[in-house]
Amino acid sequence: MLQLLRVELFKIFCRPRTYIAFAVITVIIILIQVALKYGGREYVNLLMSSSLGETFEVPISQILNGYYICFLIFNLLLIHVPILVALVAGDMIAGEANMGTLRLLASKPIGRTQLLMVKFIATCVYTFLLLIWVVILALFVSVIMFGTDSLVVARELEFNIIAANDVLWRFAAAFCFAAVGLICVAALAFMFSTFADNSIGPIVATVCVIIVLTILTQLQIPFYDDTIKPFLFTTHMLGWKGFFYVEGQNGETIKGSIDNISAIWKSVAVLFGYIGLFLFISIKHFKKKNILS
Amino acid sequence: MSAIIKVENLTKSFSDIKAVQNLSFTVEQGSVYGFIGQNGAGKSTTIRMLLTLVSPDVGEIEIFGLSLSKNRNTILRKIGALIERPDLYNYLTAFENLKLFAALSGVKINKNYLMNQLQQVGLDTRADSKVKTFSQGMKQRLGIAIALVHNPELIILDEPMNGLDPQGIADIRQLILNLSRQQGKTIFVSSHLLSEVEQIADSLLIIHKGEKVIEGTVQDLLNPEESMVEVETKMQDELIKGLTDSQWVSRLYKREDGKLIFRMKKNEMPAFISALGNLQLQVFSVRRKNSLEDYFLSLTTQ
């Protein structure tokens, strides 16, 4: 199993396409950081002034710190990283079918379920490394560029200010949660990949599903709020933000608190449920698939 | 000699297309078995079923005396295969490809061993070149090296001479003969060109439209005493009518547009030609077909 995993990782990381995602993320994050370095005050002013600026002195330069930049990047990127994950996950089976190497793999003395699981674990490793790269650039580079201070999290109906010494563990937890969310996307792309003999199809299908479901998640139509949204994995993928929603009591926040931890656990359970479902369908289909490519 | 592959009543359909129908054959240990058929005849589907890439609708496959459906991994561990085109990881080098598939086959990786394998197919000097820079022939040779890397007992080669130049074809033929004669390997080799296989195969099976046409040893099938005689004439009915009372009408094997094919022994030919002459019909040519290629064409060309 370990040997197989090593082979799969070797293939992933020898392929130029793998590094496209890393390069894209690097470019996007650096562009955001540079833009906020030179125009961040205007951005924060725009965000805060409309809501708080009339009543309060907004400490813009303090708000614009490394943690805030990281949170903003996470906010922007965690919608787009799934697309980059789909690039590799959607290619895992269909890409091999397209290249003609799937028949070589499937004729080796490795069970199809084992082959699929190894490929899925390799996809998870890739996803994890991609996320680590996001953290390195978004958190560490932002902290170097902008310093640290309390983190302001603007929500629809409230502002959360989290003390600087209460932030890092939240990023670590959000990172773990985001990993689960992205693995869910990877599992979806992976499932599509078992149905296709060309990687474009699964990648496009995954991206379309994410776009449609994200739109549904963001639509504010009461009918969808109660019927569809609670069941969409894109709704639960936003759960990483839950770690930045703090509990307040008598005019102070409770250090280390999370506003609604049970909601986060529920989201984790839903995401794992989807991962299980996607994997189950993948295995069931792939085990009986006639490899004709 | 024991049977290495035993296939019984193998049938596979894709939607309405019957790819393989009631196919049965046996491959003996240490033999080179030629599996011949035109493109689309069902060769690749059969090979894919032997390698568990496609599951049969009906039929049983036993390899090494074990049921393939129940002992998949045990069996596949002892099989090396080249399936159709040698599609490999183009972004990896020849050595990396070989190393990767060796690992998947459970071979302990040793650089010298792998280089030896590449040397056997003449690719040792290109070991570090990316496969995307290889010609079709080089890829084919690398595909064969991959099939052999784990020293399998049974080697399945699907169209191994595709894309090779004459020298490459000769080299592969020699390699197959060496593997069979010197190392005692069983080789199942498919081709759409009989001429490629007739020189190396011990036994042959000809498949056409998913069905077995004929199976036997090359010696039997190429028996010089038994030949096909092709008579080119536009007066087929008259000719058959003229021969009705003679022994020759029972030798009629096939009737084609403008041609009648008879099967007979070589020493019967003068009497047959004489009988044709006596009919005084318009006959353009009488030709003896004595190569397996002609035989194959006569069976499969409609």
Place this chain on the structure above:
Amino acid sequence: MKRASWILFLLLFSRCAYTQSAEGLLQQVRQKLELVNDYEAKGKLRTNLLFIKAPIVSVQIFYKKPNKFKIINENGFSFIPKSMANLNLNKFFSSVGDYELLDGGIEVGTNLRVIKLLPIDENSEWVLSVLFINEKNKLVYKIRNTTRESGTYELQLTYGNFIEFGLPDKIAFSFNTKAYKLPKGMTLDYDIGNDKVKNSGVPKKGNVEILFSTYKINKGIADAVFEN
């Protein structure tokens, strides 16, 4: 008739006595505050507002005559109401300008003397200030300010260790805020289903408190501290 005249006299006298006393009382309050030329205080700031959840932060507060005043966060930061910039009494008195003084009598329950200040300048942002003063120790315990832009806000002062300088141990600042709501498309919220109940986006009252722990009084403060 004699009895009625006596009552009228007493009423007029008392009214006159109050008016004089209010002006005088205010002067005495201001004189007490004049004792402080500058101070540097440390304290904890608590924001009590429905739509802001913030930790208690340590703050440093600097004052220098006549009206230099600054709050610096020692750790973290806080959203300080703009109107809170006048929370310092010294600064308040130096910036009110000319005013009319009205005596509001004694507040029932607290026994604090109520003095109302009305600005003479019609264009003044400040509309009305109501001071609640303890006549015994000459200290202001509450100010209710009404402004054109920021509405009405209230400052409550609690005295203790630094009472001799007229400096409070605690300031509680109450104010009205406008409705707060950001577009969901902008925040991409994780909908955990319990925040809508707490805050429906209507205007709310807010409260900011500073609990002072130390004061360094009249030790001198460089002007540079007040520069941004």
